[in-house]
Amino acid sequence: MEWLQQLINGISLGSIYALIALGYTMVYGIIKLINFAHGDVFMVGAFVGFYAIKGWGLGFFPALLFSMAFCAVFGVLIERIAYKRLRNATRIAALITAIGMSLLIEYGVIYARGAQPEAYPDNVLPSTSFNLFGAQISSQSLFILSVSVGLMIILQFIVHRTKIGKAMRAVSHDMDAARLMGINVDRTISYTFAIGSALAGAAGVIFGVYYTKIEPLMGIIPGLKAFVAAVLGGIGIIPGAMVGGLILGVVESVVSAMGFSLWRDAAAFIILILILIFRPSGIFGKNTREKV
Amino acid sequence: MKKKLASVFMASTIFAGVLAGCAGGAKESSGGGNSDTIKLGINLELSGNVASYGESMSKGIEMAVDEINKNGGVDGKKFDVVKVDNKSEAAEATNGIIKLTSQDKVTAVIGAATSGNTVAQAQIANDTKTVLIAPGGTSPTVTVDEKGKVRPFVFRTSFIDPFQGTVAANFALDTLKIKDAAIFADNSSDYAKGLSDAFKETFEAAGGKIAAEEAYVAKDTDFRATLTRIKAKNPSFIFIPGYYEEVGLIVKQARELGIDVPLVGADGWDSPKLVDLAGAEALNNTYLINHYSSEDPDEKVQNFVSAFKEKNNGEAPNAFNALGYDTVYFLADAVKRAGSTDSSKIQAELAKTKDLSLVTGVVTIDENHHPIKTATILEYVDGKQVFNTKVNP
Incomplete structure (x- = not known):
């Protein structure tokens, strides 16, 4: 039952990618900016959760919520300070600012606390593993999977059933028309950053609990992988990010399972290249013709 | 005044240095230094x-x-x-x-x-x-x-580093009486490569079988897929030459996947951070090689x-x-x-x-x-390093 085990490994990994990818995709959908600082918001979330658990003795859920709230505020601050004034600038200017922001956060954290890694305490979640058709499933990974799925369902609800979700969809469709309809575009963009960053914060805490080790540069690779996942699903499309994340996680596990563990990171980027060549709009994207 | 003092001091040290140099030179020429x-x-x-x-x-x-x-x-x-x-x-x-x-x-x-x-x-x-x-x-x-x-x-x-691989192989063969092992090595360090080559050579020369040989790259955090693959080969021993940052996660994830065989590493494991990362319980039945242990009962x-x-x-x-x-x-x-x-x-x-x-x-x-x-083998017991045995080359 090795393959069942590998599938479970892949889905657990993929659900973390999916949570991060959602933030990428939402921000891209609304202001067409690839927010490279997003992976670092994920890292900040992991550290906030760590200090909440270790320093204040909070349990998993309070720490998760606190980290999400902290990251939501942090994400809005990034947007207000760095991106808002570039809204009418060229896209390349905003992209470079995002990379600068990413480095600033990474090295700011190193400056504040040093580069040494930290280990999440292992008693945050009960960890028993049970046997399903010969595959070992730890209660932690099930828990993590259900928290991720729960957050995605809440997100779908917000986007499709609430007023602010409607505003987001409107702004993403046509910013000028939305403004003419009386939608407060700036506030909607801030909400988008808040929700995306909160999901990254949640992913950070979940990552910490599942993988134990956190360090200031931990956001780089998961951030890039989540970007690949977002492009794979079709950037700007919310269900696409979830599916893209899960597919990427499973593909990475399968690559390792076949004995090419050293090629695992390469596999993710090969997928990115193939998608950009053959289906640039992603799995869920429609080929829209540019209107003249 | 201070400056003057300092320069006097400097001059005298230099002078003394020159004198000492002369004296040393004189001794050298008279045949290999002062005899007592x-x-x-x-x-x-x-x-x-x-x-x-x-x-x-x-x-x-x-x-x-x-x-x-x-x-x-x-x-x-x-x-x-x-x-x-x-x-x-x-x-x-x-x-x-x-x-x-x-x-x-x-x-x-x-x-x-x-x-x-x-x-x-x-x-x-x-x-x-x-x-x-x-x-x-x-x-x-x-x-x-x-x-x-x-x-x-x-x-x-x-x-030397590769020698630890030889020690690990002898420990597996002689002390644990194991004939089939897996290697899971850090592919990005010469240290780990040297160790795993030496381990393989000694282990195979003594009739042991390498059931699986896998690698990872430093800074990886997810080893579950590769560990699952190793588990399917059913080795009775896994040699993990690497540094504690990754090893801690490997040990934790291996135990979660139900791999309960002995895990063995070298001096790259030796850090208190390893216990934080892996958890004391997961580290039971793991061993590391080191130069010496203060708990060694040897009289010397x-x-x-x-x-x-x-x-x-x-x-x-x-x-x-x-x-x-x-x-x-x-x-x-x-x-x-x-x-x-x-x-x-x-x-x-x-x-x-x-x-x-x-x-x-x-x-x-x-x-x-x-x-x-001789190398010393330490065993982790509830998060503490305990002297286990000594292995002669």
Whole structure:
């Protein structure tokens, strides 16, 4: 039952990618900016959760919520300070600012606390593993999977059933028309950053609990992988990010399972290249013709 | 006024230095130094980023020198120690040995604690025909240059990295009685590659079977897929040469996947962070190789431990203390057999060292100046390192 085990490994990994990818995709959908600082918001979330658990003795859920709230505020601050004034600038200017922001956060954290890694305490979640058709499933990974799925369902609800979700969809469709309809575009963009960053914060805490080790540069690779996942699903499309994340996680596990563990990171980027060549709009994207 | 004082002081030191230089030169020409002292240079990391290694070794060296001098020295010759601080920098290490060989005219130099800072001194040691002994450099390049040629005047007390792979294989075969093993190595470090090659060679030569050979890259965090693959091959032992940051996660994830066989690693595991990362429970039934353990019941070790504790307010000596201590005895043994303080004679005797019993094990020097010596196996029991056994090569 090795393959069942590998599938479970892949889905657990993929659900973390999916949570991060959602933030990428939402921000891209609304202001067409690839927010490279997003992976670092994920890292900040992991550290906030760590200090909440270790320093204040909070349990998993309070720490998760606190980290999400902290990251939501942090994400809005990034947007207000760095991106808002570039809204009418060229896209390349905003992209470079995002990379600068990413480095600033990474090295700011190193400056504040040093580069040494930290280990999440292992008693945050009960960890028993049970046997399903010969595959070992730890209660932690099930828990993590259900928290991720729960957050995605809440997100779908917000986007499709609430007023602010409607505003987001409107702004993403046509910013000028939305403004003419009386939608407060700036506030909607801030909400988008808040929700995306909160999901990254949640992913950070979940990552910490599942993988134990956190360090200031931990956001780089998961951030890039989540970007690949977002492009794979079709950037700007919310269900696409979830599916893209899960597919990427499973593909990475399968690559390792076949004995090419050293090629695992390469596999993710090969997928990115193939998608950009053959289906640039992603799995869920429609080929829209540019209107003249 | 202050300035004037300082310049007077400077002038007098320089003058004294010149005098000392003359005196040393005079002795040298009259045949290999003063006959009742052995001038010993110490070139260690006493400040800088690895200062803790250097300081520990220095403590061990001083203790050994005091002991030998108190007991009448080596054939009546007492050690006279000159210390320099290389500030944990290669350039300073080179400056240090230049000072020791040209100004202080030492017979032998002990240092440095790390491989890089020792290699920085090797050229000078060979050119000036001064014996250089590294207490702690575990890289093979310390005593063998990049062309594979032995550096004649350079020796070491610690075992080399790949040797730990041999020890791990012998431990699996002889102590655990295991015939099929898996290797899960860090593919991005020469250290881990050297260890896994040596392990494979020894293990297969003795009839063992390598069931799976997998690799990872430093900074990875998810090892579950590869571990699942290893698990499917059902090895009864997994050798994991690597550093504690990844090893901690590997051990934790392996136990979660239900891999309960012994996991074995080398000195790269040795950090308190490993216990934080893996968790005390997951570390049960794992072993690591190290130079020495203060819990070793061997009489020689226990004598050393109690003498050290007496001198250092009850603090138990670590591996670096022990290596520093042993280095002096290693040198003293060769001086005794050479019956002279002539560097070339001591060099020849050091190379012939055989079955010398030291705190960190019984040492025999091979043709590459690598010690073939006993290694200590420590076992993790509830997050604490406990002495398990000693493995002879």
